[in-house]
Structures are given as C-alpha cells and as structure tokens.
Amino acid sequence: MTNMNDQKIAPSFIELNARKRIFELLDNESMKELLSPFERLTSPWLEKQGIVPQFDDGVVVAKGEIDNKPVIIAAIDGSFQGGSMGEVGGAKIAGSLELAIEDNRRGIPTAAVLLLETGGVRLQEANLGLAAIAEIHSAIVELRRYQPVIALVTGPVGCFGGMSITAALCSYLLITREGRLGLNGPQVIEQEAGIREYDSRDRPFIWSITGGQQRHAIGMVDSFLDDDISFIKHSVIEHLALGIPQEFRSDAIDSSLSRLLSVDTTAQLDADITRKIMTQGVPL
Amino acid sequence: MSATITTQNLAATLKGQFWFDALTIDMVESASPVASVRIADGKLGDNLCRFIVVQPDANNLYPRARNGEVGLLEGWSIAKAVNQIILESKDEPVKKAIIAIVDVPSQAYGRREEALGIHQALAASVSAYANARLNGHPVLALLTGKAMSGAFLAHGYQANQIFALDDPAVQVHAMGKAAAARITLRTEEQLDQLASDIPPMAYDLQSYTSLGMVEKVIKLKFTDTPDTEDIDNVSKVLTDALTNIDPNDTSLSKRFNGINRAASRSVRKLLKEQWGN
Numbered sequence: 001m002t003n004m005n006d007q008k009i010a011p012s013f014i015e016l017n018a019r020k021r022i023f024e025l026l027d028n029e030s031m032k033e034l035l036s037p038f039e040r041l042t043s044p045w046l047e048k049q050g051i052v053p054q055f056d057d058g059v060v061v062a063k064g065e066i067d068n069k070p071v072i073i074a075a076i077d078g079s080f081q082g083g084s085m086g087e088v089g090g091a092k093i094a095g096s097l098e099l100a101i102e103d104n105r106r107g108i109p110t111a112a113v114l115l116l117e118t119g120g121v122r123l124q125e126a127n128l129g130l131a132a133i134a135e136i137h138s139a140i141v142e143l144r145r146y147q148p149v150i151a152l153v154t155g156p157v158g159c160f161g162g163m164s165i166t167a168a169l170c171s172y173l174l175i176t177r178e179g180r181l182g183l184n185g186p187q188v189i190e191q192e193a194g195i196r197e198y199d200s201r202d203r204p205f206i207w208s209i210t211g212g213q214q215r216h217a218i219g220m221v222d223s224f225l226d227d228d229i230s231f232i233k234h235s236v237i238e239h240l241a242l243g244i245p246q247e248f249r250s251d252a253i254d255s256s257l258s259r260l261l262s263v264d265t266t267a268q269l270d271a272d273i274t275r276k277i278m279t280q281g282v283p284l
Numbered sequence: 285m286s287a288t289i290t291t292q293n294l295a296a297t298l299k300g301q302f303w304f305d306a307l308t309i310d311m312v313e314s315a316s317p318v319a320s321v322r323i324a325d326g327k328l329g330d331n332l333c334r335f336i337v338v339q340p341d342a343n344n345l346y347p348r349a350r351n352g353e354v355g356l357l358e359g360w361s362i363a364k365a366v367n368q369i370i371l372e373s374k375d376e377p378v379k380k381a382i383i384a385i386v387d388v389p390s391q392a393y394g395r396r397e398e399a400l401g402i403h404q405a406l407a408a409s410v411s412a413y414a415n416a417r418l419n420g421h422p423v424l425a426l427l428t429g430k431a432m433s434g435a436f437l438a439h440g441y442q443a444n445q446i447f448a449l450d451d452p453a454v455q456v457h458a459m460g461k462a463a464a465a466r467i468t469l470r471t472e473e474q475l476d477q478l479a480s481d482i483p484p485m486a487y488d489l490q491s492y493t494s495l496g497m498v499e500k501v502i503k504l505k506f507t508d509t510p511d512t513e514d515i516d517n518v519s520k521v522l523t524d525a526l527t528n529i530d531p532n533d534t535s536l537s538k539r540f541n542g543i544n545r546a547a548s549r550s551v552r553k554l555l556k557e558q559w560g561n
Contacts, residue, residue, distance in 0.1 A: 041547075049482065063560070087484070091552060099555060127495055138536050161434070161458075165406050168407030184402075188393065192463060198398075250408045250411035252408075260357055269399055277400065
C-alpha cells in the first residue's frame with residue numbers, strides 16, 4: 001500500500017516501480033525513456049526456456065536532468081526475474097553509459113545514476129549476462145573519470161552478484177536500511193560452503209552482515225538513507241554536486257590489504273567483530 | 285623458450301599455475317602480498333610484460349579461498365599488482381603489457397568474505413584492469429582452466445583480448461552447475477539439455493566463442509601434458525597479440541560481433557538513434 005495520502009508518513013521510494021523511481025528523481029518533465037516497452041525489445045533467450053519475457057527486459061533507462069544537470073539514469077525492475085541481468089537489459093545499461101562517455105568526450109557533462117535491485121547475472125542467459133556486467137564495469141570506470149556515477153540500493157531485492165561489483169565501482173554508493181549489498185546470495189553460499197558457514201534462512205544474521213545499516217557502519221557506502229522520496233532525491237543531488245571523489249573506494253588498495261591481512265581468521269566473525277575490524281586504523 | 289617443467293596429467297586447478305610457470309620461465313618472479321597471487325615480469329618478444337595468476341594456496345589466511353578462488357586478499361592483491369604497472373609506466377610512451385592467466389574455479393563463498401566486503405575486493409581488481417586498458421596498457425587474458433563468474437570478472441574479463449586454450453578444462457560460466465541448478469529449480473541434467481539449445485547457458489568453450497568474446501582458441505598437441513612445442517606456440521600467440529595490438533583501441537566493442545550477440549548490437553544501435561543531442 002502506498003503512503004502518499006498519509007501526511008504523517010513520508011512517501012516511500014521503495015514501493016515505487018522502476019519507471020516511477022526514475023520519474024521521481026528527475027527534474028519535472030525532463031524524463032525521456034530510451035528503448036521504452038513500446039519497442040518490444042525482449043530477451044531472445046527466455047521464451048525458449050518457457051519464461052514469458054517482459055517488453056523492457058526488466059531495465060528502464062532514461063535521459064533527463066537532475067538539478068539541471070544532464071544525467072543518464074537506469075533502474076532495474078526487481079520484480080522481473082529477480083532483477084537479473086540478461087543480454088538486453090545489460091546492454092541497455094552498458095550502452096547508455098557508453099553514450100554518456102561519448103557525451104563527455106564532446107564536452108557534454110552527462111553523469112549517471114544507477115538504481116540497483118538485482119540478484120546479478122540472469123542464469124537463463126548466463127554468459128551473456130556476465131559479459132554485459134563486465135561491459136557495465138568498464139563503462140563505469142571510464143565515465144567516473146569525467147562525472148559522478150551514483151549507485152542507489154534501496155531494496156527490496158538488494159544488490160548481489162556481479163552487480164555488487166558494479167555498485168562498488170561507482171563514485172558514490174547510497175543505501176537504505178531496506179537495501180542489502182553482497183557478492184554472493186545467501187542460498188549460493190549455503191550451497192557451496194554449508195549451513196554452518198552461512199545459514200540462508202537466518203534472516204537476522206543475513207541482514208546483520210549485508211544490510212544497509214551494517215554496510216554504512218563499516219564504511220562501504222557513502223550515505224545511509226531513510227525510505228523517503230524527497231530525502232533520497234536530495235541525497236542524489238548532493239552527491240552529484242560533489243563531483244569526482246578524491247579517491248575511488250575501489251582504489252583504496254594498501255589500507256584494505258593491510259587490514260585484511262591482520263584479521264584473525266581462526267574464529268568465525270559476526271557483525272560486531274566485523275565493525276571492529278573495519279573501523280580500526282585507517283578509514284576506507 | 286625452454287620448458288624444463290615436466291607435467292603429469294595436470295589437475296584442472298593446476299593448469300593456471302603450470303602455464304604461468306611455463307610462460308614466465310625466463311622472467312623474474314616479483315613480490316606479491318599473498319602466495320595465491322603470483323606475479324612475473326619480463327619480456328614477450330620485445331614487449332615488456334607482467335604476468336599474473338591466481339593459484340591454490342593451502343595455507344591461505346582465509347579458509348574459503350584455499351582452492352584457487354578469488355577472495356578478499358586475491359582481489360586487492362591483483363589490484364596492487366596491476367596498479368604498480370600503471371604507476372610505473374605513467375610517463376612512458378609505450379605501456380607495459382599485463383597478461384592474466386585464468387584458471388579460477390569461483391569467487392570465494394564464505395561469511396568472512398561477505399562481511400568484509402569481497403564485492404569491494406573484486407571491484408578493486410576490475411577497476412585496476414579496466415584502468416590499465418583505458419590508459420593504453422595491452423591487457424590479455426589466457427583462459428587455461430575455469431573462468432567462473434565473479435572470479436572471471438575480477439581476473440581476465442577486462443582484457444583487450446581474451447585467448448583460450450583448446451582444452452575441455454576451459455569452462456566459462458556465471459555459476460557452478462550444482463548451485464545454478466538449485467537457484468533455477470532445475471536438475472543438472474536439465475541444465476545440460478537447455479545449454480545444448482541456448483549457447484549463453486553452456487559451459488563449453490565452443491558455445492562461449494559463439495558469443496564473440498574470444499579472440500582466438502589456441503590448439504594444443506597435448507592438453508594434459510603440454511610439451512615445449514605447445515608452450516612455444518602459446519607464447520608466440522601472446523607475443524603476436526602484443527605486437528599487433530592497437531594501443532588506441534581501449535574499448536571492449538570488438539566483443540559485440542559474436543554470432544550469438546545480435547541483441548547486444550541492436551540495443552546499442554537503437555540507443556544511439558534515440559540518444560539525441
């Protein structure tokens with residue numbers, strides 16, 4: 001249910017679908033969707049596997065402006081195939097970022113905002129999803145040299161698999177309490193490493209490790225946001241205005257290595273121990 | 285090149301290590317923060333280059349990364365090895381090449397890994413490799429065994445050119461078969477059957493090459509016991525690649541030409557038409 005009519009409760013961003021999320025973040029009347037569902041550019045692989053495709057392949061991309069600055073914005077629809085990256089959806093994101101790079105080479109300062117609700121590669125398109133994610137990575141590393149690339153993880157799906165690497169490459173990474181961020185999904189870790197290593201049904205444990213609050217506490221995101229449309233929009237504007245960061249999170253090599261080399265791995269760790277490890281010494 | 289290394293039916297996870305040793309036999313091994321990431325510097329033909337491999341280390345500080353997985357330390361250590369080269373050749377007109385020997389069964393799956401941010405560690409090596417390529421370093425990947433999922437993203441997938449040995453041990457995929465079956469609610473047999481119809485779902489090299497990502501598949505006389513001629517041949521392919529590479533071609537766009545990548549091309553074409561300006 002939406003809270004729009006309740007004056008006391010802030011309107012929720014998480015409850016919006018992908019297209020509406022983009023609409024809310026962009027300046028009024030600036031939204032121009034690219035490859036809209038009317039193009040009917042669907043996955044060439046899903047129908048062969050008995051899965052009904054979606055006309056936007058679960059990814060909405062649009063050009064527009066935020067605070068009068070040109071942006072390309074992409075939102076993954078977490079409700080279609082778990083927000084998984086297939087060939088078409090992946091190419092929509094990678095291709096848009098590549099065009100934003102071309103804009104910047106020609107002096108048009110197009111920045112990027114990525115709304116990531118995704119389990120990672122769509123296993124039904126496995127290697128093409130993986131390839132598209134590598135291309136998204138490449139484009140982010142190039143575009144962030146010119147303009148901020150902002151990742152926003154609000155939930156409910158969270159951001160996993162190769163797309164968590166995507167988030168970690170961005171100039172700025174924003175998360176809500178309802179957002180989660182991790183490389184491997186809980187089920188996969190349990191499958192590969194056993195239930196004692198990672199109990200995928202123990203939800204409080206999973207959230208204590210990968211939830212937005214913990215990610216903020218250990219310095220792996222730039223901002224921890226309430227689920228409130230205007231609050232989130234304000235934070236995106238603020239981070240766009242910050243420009244290019246002094247050091248990208250992905251380039252903090254020596255501090256990260258020395259910290260990880262000093263961890264006592266004879267005992268298992270939990271959220272509290274993780275906070276101690278990650279907040280001692282040099283900040284990320 | 286004289287390979288003094290003898291081989292006896294190499295296990296899949298040792299192929300990366302074997303090829304690293306064989307191809308860098310005349311080079312100098314450089315210091316690395318961890319035993320699971322090895323670095324060697326030298327020349328291929330006239331081209332200065334650095335080889336990097338991830339290999340098993342039974343004493344890895346992180347128990348979930350002892351079988352050649354790319355884990356927390358591996359991600360950051362690869363990043364360090366690549367960044368050193370970027371910094372060293374910052375003012376050099378000819379950039380040193382980087383060659384990733386790829387035999388990575390997976391990323392590390394574990395509690396410590398998630399808690400301490402393995403996604404950030406893998407982003408570090410992705411960032412380093414991509415920066416190297418964008419700065420004009422020739423970056424090659426040689427697939428000698430498994431190239432799986434996040435591990436491949438972190439070690440190899442950002443290369444200008446990807447080469448693969450013609451060996452059934454070379455497999456590329458987004459997830460191991462058992463886990464993929466559980467997540468997609470299918471049996472492994474069903475996955476195999478689907479893969480025969482749907483090239484991006486297959487694990488084998490031939491299907492993967494149809495996607496357009498592989499520059500060249502290198503034939504071997506003896507896949508499990510490569511001899512000097514095999515090693516010299518692989519070395520020559522890599523040397524030729526470095527000699528012929530265009531340092532101004534820093535993008536990945538060559539990869540879009542695969543016969544089974546038509547949708548990736550049409551999406552980009554339509555995006556460009558609709559982009560405006």
